Amino acid sequence: MKFNIIPKVAAILIVTTALLASCAKNFEDLNTDPNRPKEVTPGVMLGQMQYKFVIRSIDGSRRFTHELMQVTAPRSSVNGGIHRYVITPSSNDFLWTGFYTSLTDVQDMYAIASKLNESNYMAISLIYKSWAYSILTDAFGDLPYSQSTQASGGILKPAFDQQKDIYPQILKDLATANTLLNNTKALTYGGDFLYNANTLTGSTNEGINRWKKFCNSLRLRLLLRISKRSGEVDVNSEINTILADPVKNPVFTATTDDAIFKFPGTFPYFNPYYNARLSDWRQGDYYTKFFINKMNTDEDPRRAVWATQVAVNGANVYQGIDSGYPSSTEYVVDKNSSYSDGLKTLPQLGIMMTYAEVEFIKAELALKGFATGNSPQKHYENGISASMSQWGVALPTGYLQKAGVAYNATASADAQLQQIMLQKYYAFYFVDYQSWFEKRRTGYPVLPRGTGIPDGNQFPFRCPYPVYLQSLNPDNLAKAVTTMGGDNSNVKVWWDK
């Protein structure tokens, strides 16, 4: 060929290489995700976190607590079963992993809020943290607390803390939250679904006032929970401090204060059961005789909200089944009462803590001689009527005077406690694991033992740790198991010993 090729070729190669080199520098921009932010405000984190926490806690209630505490029993159960006190290690995995996942957000939100100097978000973080850890530790015992949710800081295998060290921390956090909450300030970045503390009404943030009540009510719940350990933690004086100063340490005083995530019923915050299949919702479980028969006796109006009716001899009735029945038993579909379909879309199912519970706490405190401002009976009756109004039913006339409901103030302290705890048990319907925790603490309500429960099976005192820990965090698990004295459901947690 007549022309010289070499320079042309060289030019092409140089241009190509230069092009490649210059573009590679832009790769960092190109590899920046346009869909997801690198930084967020507390407002976009809070709502989803509140929702995720509560859908797990009420699901724990439905899947675990209700079966264990004889609210419901499965229609058919060939092997094992929570109602036969067989607590497998995976029973509450969803709670463990679910809560810890959201606790990562809680921790992060606290850090972001600190940076932004948003004390209300900081306080809300602390309240959720305390609420979540208290449920986890009451269910499992010792667990990772001081080292958890710090993978980004390099802690991939967190050590476990003992419950006796966790509880004081929780109580301290709640006390801090109580002082951080500032009712003259709105939540700058919004996002609160629980109390809608996003805006001020006039110059006051009513939502923040309620957060404060929730914070102190939770303190009361937890102080009562560890009352056996008052030698290690000064439970009594803290309770007294709270009761003595309702301005500084307000607690729930009405059902409007209830810590209930009310599902708006619009995307995405639906009642988590709104599209549950019939077979999953009410064809697999029935209410037990223990639970439904008393409501039948009392003609408890909450029955209509909670349960379906079945036709027996031409009459529509509420009817339950045995709990802990023998393996050979199988109940026919749709022939006993189960969860009503109304609950699937009920907004106020997202319960965290209620005014009714606070009244029952006060009833017990009053019984123990604390200055609650009222008699145990008054608190007891307030608790019952608060629960009725919480579920949207009117307290029937004369209900509080009915035999079996009417408070016997002359009975022994233990009998009075038993009465309080039975009504508290009904008020704990769909409140995470609280009725189980309280049963462990007080022994009430007394549950009949099913004939199909093998002799060796004992009522559980805790939930075994998830199995995955054996592969992903074995050393710390082993230490914890040694400290706890075993990893089965018969081991008692610190406050229960």
Place this chain on the structure above:
Amino acid sequence: MVIVLLTVHTLTATAAQVLDQNLHMQASQYTGQQIIEIIKKQANAQVSYDESVNGRLGRTVVVRKKNATVKEVLGWLKADAGVTYNNQSNYLVLTTVQVGNAQDSKITGKVTDETGQPLPGVTVRITELNRATISSADGSFSISAAPGNYTVDASYVSFETQHLPSIKVKAGENTVLNIGMKGATKSLNEVLVTALGIKREEKSLGYSAQNIGSKSIEDAKTNNWVSSLAGKVAGLNIVSTGSGPVSSSRITLRGESSLNLDNNQALIVIDGIPVSNRITGTGYKAHLAADSPVDFGSDVSDINPDDIEKVTVLKGPAATALYGSRAAGGALIITTKSGQRNDKGLGITYNGNLSFDGVMKWPDYQFEYGEGRTDKYYSYGDSPDGVNTAAAAAQGRAFGPKFNGQMYYQYNPNSPDGKPTERTPWVAHKDYISKFFNTGITRTNNISIEGGNENGSGRLSVTHLKNDWLVANTGFERLSVALSANQKISDKLKISGKANYTNKRSDNLPLSGYNNQTIMYFMILGTTPNVDIDWFKPYWQPGQVNIQQRLPFNPGPDNVYLQTYEMLNKINKNGVIGNVMANYTFNPKLELMLRSGVDLSNEFRSQQRPYSMTKYPKGSYREQNVFNFESNTDLLLSYKDKVSDKIKFSVSGGGNLMKQTYNFAGIYADQLAQPGIYQISNSLDQAVADPNKSEKAIHSIYAFGQLSYHDYAYLDVTGRNDWSSTLPYGNNSFFYPSVSTSFILSDIFTLPKAVSFAKVRFSWAQVGNDTRPYQTAKYYDRIYSNSFTNPTTLFNANLKPEITSSFETGLDMRFFQSRLGIDLALYTNNSRNQILAIPLDPISGYSSALLNAGLINSRGIELQLTGKPFNNPQFKWNTIVNFSSNRSYVRELAQGITNQVIYNHDTNVSIEARVGGRMGDMYGRGFQRTPDGQIIYASTGVPAELDPTLKVFGNAFPDWKAGLQNEFTIKNFRVSFLIDGQKGGSVFSQTSHKLNTLGKTKVTLPGRDGGIVGDGVVIQPDGSYKPNTVNVPASKYYDEYYKITNAEMNIYDASFIKLREARIDFSLPAKMITKLHLKQVMLGVYGRNLLIITNFPAFDPEAANLNNGTITPGVEITQFPTERTFGLNLTLKL
């Protein structure tokens, strides 16, 4: 212009040389026509000519002398009428003398096969001039050439290319060249398209590559062309999702080398341009999610098989190293058809296809017992016979009474509420499932026009496909337009372009998977053998149209006709795949190629759900716009030269710029304000936007060289460096080399005569693989539309590319003039530095962390035998056997990690990589057993709680696969069939699990009358075992025995043998079609999936499931039936 050949028949010339025959002429002049008549009569010659000649035969030819030879007379004809001739075995073919090419002479002749039959369609090329033509229906051809010495090549699919060197063309004289083609089981020097579109002679390749011709793809057409590759390529594994008309496929070559199953799929390249095999999912996982997946297909499944000329399968990294990071799992290189140059004008081909689909295989349904949990009696609702045993009480179980014609209160299809008023006979509806499925019909019409001249050629093809699928109101329509053009702009510059446009539309594609709103879920749970499927047809409650569906039986699954006619999933997709290319030849040694291509598609989808469906009580409406774009620009400079006659070399260098853009915009109205109105504006709540955008780029430079010695030893070296945007700045540049060699032993040594060809090859290669975009920094995850949460995977700012290195060796031998051939390949691959999301203790804040770790070793063997047992003119038999076996072992995972879950079907079964185990091992729970293997029962008579330890109960990938192709040619008939199968491989069958627990299959018949005493032992308090003696009802027994968590019972051997394809073709004889003024008429009858032999209990052992956009093998989640197809095919060439 249409070519019409006018053949004139005369007596056969008996004399040896017709040209030497003497002619006697009386007149002083004749017309050309008269001259021909004289030649025919007096010389007994056969003469043929075409229309153009005919136009000149009116001209006057002057008689120079009264007695002359035929040759002399033909010389006058040329001089006076401009008609010349060539003599092919005393057969005179007349052609016109080209004006302007007057000085050119011609090479003319006829192409025949071994039996002497004319062979149309053969490409005859003068290599020096790069001038080519195609032989016509009678096998004749003609190419003009200036005087000189030439090499002529004749090539045709499935024939050996003929090289005819030293063909002399003299001035003013036509050279007659008759070419005899030899059929080849595999031609020795077949040209393959390798990476980057580089064409190479097969014998020079140092790695395994295999060609699949268009015939193989068109022979037994399917909706997704990919499935027509099954059984034809050693080492290729295809599983299908069984998810509807499109039925997406997962294509892998040589097993699984990456722990990320998506990375193991083969790269698909069309005309040098990679095509996206991304499946944009809608719905979520296949098992009980909020919404179920719809299989909308991918850009790959939308490729039109009518436009595919051939597919070259490049199996290992050595073959694909030049494609870099994306082809670590091998590549399928598709070449689409381009215009064949045809001097005689246009080639028009029509191809029509009509096929009918039925169901290949049904599960073994029982029709002896009807609905219920008890066999005591049956009652639809409470009745004098007792309480309700049907509908909600039975929940789809068929453990009811036996069909003995007895009378029960049953569903009354004539009353609005279905309540019975009287007893009716208890009988089975044996078609209670099959009646729901229709005969699917697919109509395909394709017309293509092609043509060209010395400077260029073009092809235009239009194809329309309309599919009505097995399920009423489902199917799709596809219009494909393909354009291919190439033009020589100057002696040095050639440009070409290809564009494939596709429009795919569907008014409804069915939901797949296991969920209340899926058809196959309904077929398992929604109905029982005593039910007529027609009873579901009125799917609205009377007076509540669009508000409340009718569920006369099991209330769980949505009414199947509501699903079919109201839960619609629509798509309208427009896609273009195309490229433009310029080749500049500086001189015969130096060439520059520039090519730019795009794969672009935009699709609009919608999903509508009516009020009262189980999952969305207030219905829903969703829309998505999906935009997918990828561009690739390559620059390649090639230089070839020789050091001596023995040593030749070529070197090439170039670069590639790749850019991907993906833009998904979804908008959801998950509760409707007004029932029956499917508009986003009808959202009860604020509609929710779901955007997802991503971009990725890879820039590369590459170079490669080839050295050949004596044309019997070859050495190839390649190198490529990629810069990927998905990896961190410091680690985003990675280089991978390959070396391959090939030695033609039969040319180097003198081998026994029986060996006609022998070659050994060795190759080594290394390929890197990058990752998905946006993995190297912390981002908050969007959740619930406008909230954010911490990610669950801890990012890694120091990710490195995955590296796969492979070594391959092979042997290719042919015997007895290539009547028998054997091709053997052995390989071993190591994949390391895999980008893994290793599990973390979620307490740490993250449930997984990304890192580079792991080592997977894959080893395998591939064998292909070809044979031509009969090769007579009357009867030919070609046969191909292929066999492949692969094992992928997990050698290492991340430090401290012993297992990695690759996929799980909730907690029922998981595919896990465990150190020391095989890729694809399926873990699950099974029975508790005694040391001697007996099943341990509980005291209640059912098997005890499952053993909590996870064990391997199968492997998702087969031990080996094999295929047998046979083709018989008997005169004008061609008969072919393909049998293929696999040994081993396991599938967890959700279909079978649920059918069994509900008593729908024959395996649940034993023990119906009188119960079952399970075969096993019971643990005694002292630890000893005693045989189980407790009798339990069959319903309870099977419910427990086959429960979903029992992987041991629900994982099945997926071995199978299929009669995959069979076809009979009839081609009209050449004589007949000439009269019809056609070039080719072929009528074919074919079948697909005609027979299957397997122990797999559900519809198809070649199963996988679609989870959003990922296809997962090893687990079948209520697959649709696989189609058995019968089709008719007509090809007309004008």
